[in-house]
Amino acid sequence: MTSEMDPFRRAQIILLCDLCKTAHLESHCERCDINLCQTCVGKHLSDSSIRHKVVPYKYRKSLNYSKCPDHADELCKHYCEKCEISVCSTCVSSSKHEGHDISDILENLSAKTESLQKDLDELETRIYPRYEEMVSDVQTEKAELETNYRELTTIADQQGEVLHREITAIVNQRKSDIQEIKNKHLSILNKNTAEITQKMAELTQIISDLKSILKSNDVSLTSTYKSRNSEFRTLPPKVRVTVPSFSAQKRNNDQLNEMFGSLSPLSINTEHDDTMKSAEAVSSPPVKPLLDEPRLTAAIHTGYDYLLNVSCLSEDQVWTRGDNETMKLLNLQSKLLTSIQTKSGNRPGDIAVTRDGNLVYTDYSDNTVNLIKNKPIQTVITLQGWYPLNVCCTASDDLLVTMISDDETQSKVVRYSGSTQKQSIQFDDQGRPLYSSGRYTKYISENKNLDICVADRGARAVVVVNQSGKLRFRYTGHPSNTKKSFDPVGITADSQSHILTTDINNRLIHILDQDGQFLRYIHCDLERPRGLCVDIRDNLFVTELNTAKVKKIQYL
Structure with missing residues (x-):
């Protein structure tokens, strides 16, 4: 009678619920890799913090054991705690793992599966979207790059125009000063020329008078003549005016750069986002x-x-x-x-x-x-x-x-x-x-x-x-x-x-x-x-x- 019973019915008799250890299992949670009876399914699903996946036991996914790399005919159904690797029964009995803590690989499978699922959930729902957001932020910054640097170039052009206007104003003022000094110089020379010309006119008249007296043989005029030669022997003063010089202010490129204005260096700061601490906190240098x-x-x-x-x-x-x-x-x-x-x-x-x-x-x-x-x-x-x-x-x-x-x-x-x-x-x-x-x-x-x-x-x-x-x-x-x-x-x-x-x-x-x-x-x-x-x-x-x-x- 027992031999005619189907395999699943025999499994129901042999396998018990992993939680209560007494009732026959009927279901399996693939999320937690745990076998459950009908009563314990409800208890198991009460933990809403985990997305459980409970299926009938006969529809569960079968476990795949890896083959032992050293013993090709055996499966790795054990776990060496010290070496942190899966091993087969032959490996366990070998001297290589002598004295090591060995456990059934299924003992920690539920916890490991839960840890993997948590990592997957965090990667899918929290971490990866943040990376996408960061890429989006960088793309936005790149899109704004041209505008921002165009503004800097515009500011440089505007500063250049300001300096050009200021320099042009200074040049025009210097030209005006030069013209004013030139006019003053010319006025002084004209005045000096007028004084000399006046003396020359007087000399011309005296010369003419002397010629007339000598020509007339007039005794009275000759006897009353008074010489003015001593008066003209001392020549009138000649004004000497020196053309002003232009003293260019010595300067170097650094002074010109400082006058124009400076550009701050590119500031590169690596920011660590504290909102990700729950996943993998970025540690600051220890104090x-x-x-x-x-x-x-x-x-x-x-x-x-x-x-x-x-x-x-x-x-x-x-x-x-x-x-x-x-x-x-x-x-x-x-x-x-x-x-x-x-x-x-x-x-x-x-x-x-x-x-x-x-x-x-x-x-x-x-x-x-x-x-x-x-x-x-x-x-x-x-x-x-x-x-x-x-x-x-x-x-x-x-x-x-x-x-x-x-x-x-x-x-x-x-x-x-x-x-x-x-x-x-x-x-x-x-x-x-x-x-x-x-x-x-x-x-x-x-x-x-x-x-x-x-x-x-x-x-x-x-x-x-x-x-x-x-x-x-x-x-x-x-x-x-x-x-x-x-x-x-x-x-x-x-x-x-x-x-x-x-x-x-x-x-x-x-x-x-x-x-x-x-x-x-x-x-x-x-x-x-x-x-x-x-x-x-x-x-x-x-x-x-x-x-x-x-x-x-x-x-x-």
């Missing part, structure tokens, strides 16, 4: 508090007589430059990895590492900024009328260069994209110079908020401007227990937007927040600290001028 006692973790011997600068290539490799023409790449064990000499054979002015890991250096001797990429030295910037001092690379892969004029009376910061000048920063809103003149070092760094920070040794100040070049603040030291006046040299910024600057004469490092508020000193028994940089993990590297060591310090 790293300052250590009460910073720790020295390494010291690198560079071999220079005097060590000036350091720039991080990685966590354990740094570029250095000292008192000669050679730039050295060293590891934390002081091993020389690479050395490169400047193209000119002179000492480099400063060094920096680009986002791609290439070395940049300034050369004061030939007015250049140079890039070392795959060994050959490329001159990317050649200055006219200015000397380059210090350089840094920005988050957008631009170069910021501090420089002074040939006569050392002016200083400025210039932003370059490759060899193209994008921005010049020289004066504040009142037209006063932002930076000191002279050959004093002006080390430069870009903060995480895109502020431009300069350690201006000549001004004994850290000068910070925003991305557009507007002055934010000047830091001139902290009135504490320092013995000598603030003497900033090197400067850098970390992931927390801290500004760090060396105070070479006081043998310490100042830590400021992004608004210029003093936070703390770093001492670490430093000997005349000078150059600074931080790596991607905010380890601080500082050069000591006289010992020629690079010291690695943990301060966060």
Whole structure:
């Protein structure tokens, strides 16, 4: 009798409901991969947060087990918790999985299926539509691009017309002034001519009278004649008028650019949308508090007589430059990895590492900024009328260069994209110079908020401007227990937007927040600290001028 029973009826007798474990199963939820009796179906469907799909058991989708890659005749019906892979029975009994937690692959199938369905629901209903929305936003922005940049071009044309009108008015005024001076000049000459002509008329009359007297032989006229020759021997004054000269005001292209108006650099900000946090939150950089006692973790011997600068290539490799023409790449064990000499054979002015890991250096001797990429030295910037001092690379892969004029009376910061000048920063809103003149070092760094920070040794100040070049603040030291006046040299910024600057004469490092508020000193028994940089993990590297060591310090 039992042998004639159909397979499904036998399954009903053998298989029980997965929930109550007592009643015969009749249905199957494909969404949750669970077998249900008639009573438990209602309970299961009561969870409205999940879109269940309950079907009669005999219409359920059959489960497909994968074949074991090592045992072709067996199916993977087990799961190794440690290796996180599906395995067959033979694999389970092998030494490869000895001591591992093994479970039936169906035990967690319901939870896994639910997790997959949740991921699918979120991808279809929340995440993918946001990507579509972002693409739409970008397309809209692209459609508006032509209009926006046409407006900028129009503004430039209008500014040009304004300047043209102003220049034309000035030229016309100068022409009017020239004509007025010319008329005055002519009037003076005419007056002088009239005076001389009058004297000549008198002379003509006297000459005529003398001839008449001599011709008449009149004794009376001859005896009464009085000579006036002495009166005319002194010639009348001749007025000499000098034509005025035109003194053209000396100017350079920077002044003309500033008069015309500046174009702010392209601002690129990556925005993370908080509305997606429930799906996959975008984590911000972790907050790293300052250590009460910073720790020295390494010291690198560079071999220079005097060590000036350091720039991080990685966590354990740094570029250095000292008192000669050679730039050295060293590891934390002081091993020389690479050395490169400047193209000119002179000492480099400063060094920096680009986002791609290439070395940049300034050369004061030939007015250049140079890039070392795959060994050959490329001159990317050649200055006219200015000397380059210090350089840094920005988050957008631009170069910021501090420089002074040939006569050392002016200083400025210039932003370059490759060899193209994008921005010049020289004066504040009142037209006063932002930076000191002279050959004093002006080390430069870009903060995480895109502020431009300069350690201006000549001004004994850290000068910070925003991305557009507007002055934010000047830091001139902290009135504490320092013995000598603030003497900033090197400067850098970390992931927390801290500004760090060396105070070479006081043998310490100042830590400021992004608004210029003093936070703390770093001492670490430093000997005349000078150059600074931080790596991607905010380890601080500082050069000591006289010992020629690079010291690695943990301060966060």
